[in-house]
Amino acid sequence: MSSLTVALAILGGLVLAAVIAYNAWTSRRNTPRQPRQVPDGEGPAPTAPQPLGQGGGDEPVLHVDPPMDASADRHEPLFDPDLPAPTTLAGGTAERRGGLDALIDVIAPIALDGLVSGDAALAAMPATRRAGSKPVAIEGLNDATGQWEPPAAGQRYRAFQAGVQMANRTGALNEIEFSEFTVKASAFADAINGTPQFPEMLDEVSRARELDQFASSHDAQLSFVLRARHAAWSPGYVQQNAARLGFVPGLLPGRMVLPTSEAGLPPILGLGFDTQAALADDPTQSAIRELVLSLDVPQVARAEQPFSRMREIAATLAAEMDGVVTDGDSQMLRDDTMDIIGADLEQLYDTLDSRDLAAGSALARRLFS
Numbered sequence: 382m383s384s385l386t387v388a389l390a391i392l393g394g395l396v397l398a399a400v401i402a403y404n405a406w407t408s409r410r411n412t413p414r415q416p417r418q419v420p421d422g423e424g425p426a427p428t429a430p431q432p433l434g435q436g437g438g439d440e441p442v443l444h445v446d447p448p449m450d451a452s453a454d455r456h457e458p459l460f461d462p463d464l465p466a467p468t469t470l471a472g473g474t475a476e477r478r479g480g481l482d483a484l485i486d487v488i489a490p491i492a493l494d495g496l497v498s499g500d501a502a503l504a505a506m507p508a509t510r511r512a513g514s515k516p517v518a519i520e521g522l523n524d525a526t527g528q529w530e531p532p533a534a535g536q537r538y539r540a541f542q543a544g545v546q547m548a549n550r551t552g553a554l555n556e557i558e559f560s561e562f563t564v565k566a567s568a569f570a571d572a573i574n575g576t577p578q579f580p581e582m583l584d585e586v587s588r589a590r591e592l593d594q595f596a597s598s599h600d601a602q603l604s605f606v607l608r609a610r611h612a613a614w615s616p617g618y619v620q621q622n623a624a625r626l627g628f629v630p631g632l633l634p635g636r637m638v639l640p641t642s643e644a645g646l647p648p649i650l651g652l653g654f655d656t657q658a659a660l661a662d663d664p665t666q667s668a669i670r671e672l673v674l675s676l677d678v679p680q681v682a683r684a685e686q687p688f689s690r691m692r693e694i695a696a697t698l699a700a701e702m703d704g705v706v707t708d709g710d711s712q713m714l715r716d717d718t719m720d721i722i723g724a725d726l727e728q729l730y731d732t733l734d735s736r737d738l739a740a741g742s743a744l745a746r747r748l749f750s
Contacts, residue, residue: 502532505572513558553593613668679749682741
């Protein structure tokens with residue numbers, strides 16, 4: 382064998398080895414990052430994430446009265462009640478439970494000739510408590526406590542009032558929805574021998590449009606996108622890093638939430654990624670290249686400092702997961718841009734406060750829903 386043949390054979394072997402090494406390096410680089418195994422004594426070891434929503438935490442549901450205990454069933458809010466109302470209510474003010482309020486509701490008083498039992502009122506309640514896309518509610522004036530409340534069995538009431546919400550994120554109350562409300566409220570009043578008094582439809586529809594215009598121009602839903610610089614992330618890796626910052630599994634696959642300290646209130650922040658990755662047969666092989674960190678501004682109390690926490694969490698996740706923080710158009714979000722957003726939000730909070738619609742309040746959560 383000539384020296385040229387030997388040299389070519391050696392060169393070919395080196396090239397082949399280089400190709401194999403490059404392919405191995407590329408494969409390792411493109412393999413989604415996996416959660417770190419935690420040694421015993423340092424906390425629970427992360428597992429390949431179950432589809433988010435089947436984990437140990439429940440995503441807080443918008444404007445729901447907190448359950449009396451952790452095992453209690455969740456219910457839709459009393460003002461959005463296609464489902465039955467809870468049989469027990471946590472104590473609190475009308476503001477806390479989100480009762481009827483002339484600021485955002487059309488209210489029709491229902492006069493009575495005498496006392497009406499809660500059982501009779503419950504039997505007369507409309508089958509569905511919506512007028513189009515607007516929630517309808519009925520409250521009774523409790524004869525014993527003198528407080529307005531949803532009708533409850535075993536109580537006696539000396540007056541009732543029916544209400545329909547004037548606006549939400551679907552738009553303003555219109556003439557058709559107002560008419561549907563009057564039909565439902567009249568049927569209830571007839572069943573309990575009451576006399577309803579409805580305000581003028583055109584006046585209330587006009588008021589609803591003004592409220593909707595205000596809400597539309599003062600609504601804000603923010604989101605940051607966290608993008609992987611190099612290696613993608615597995616669902617377990619995302620879940621582990623988010624859990625260190627207080628996030629828990631949400632109700633939907635691919636969603637985690639940062640809950641408030643008070644049960645039943647909307648989450649402070651949401652964190653979402655591709656649903657298909659969360660539902661994959663082998664989540665360890667699912668590659669996630671971006672996360673969306675979101676804040677529904679009117680739903681979260683100003684005192685929670687949600688935007689500051691959103692900035693801190695985005696920066697922390699980017700540093701720990703080798704990512705970058707961008708907007709929806711893939712533009713990097715710099716500190717000066719964040720400062721401008723924060724200043725705008727402070728002005729928004731002030732405006733909502735001045736209208737008695739403070740972010741995170743029961744009225745704001747209903748209006749901006």
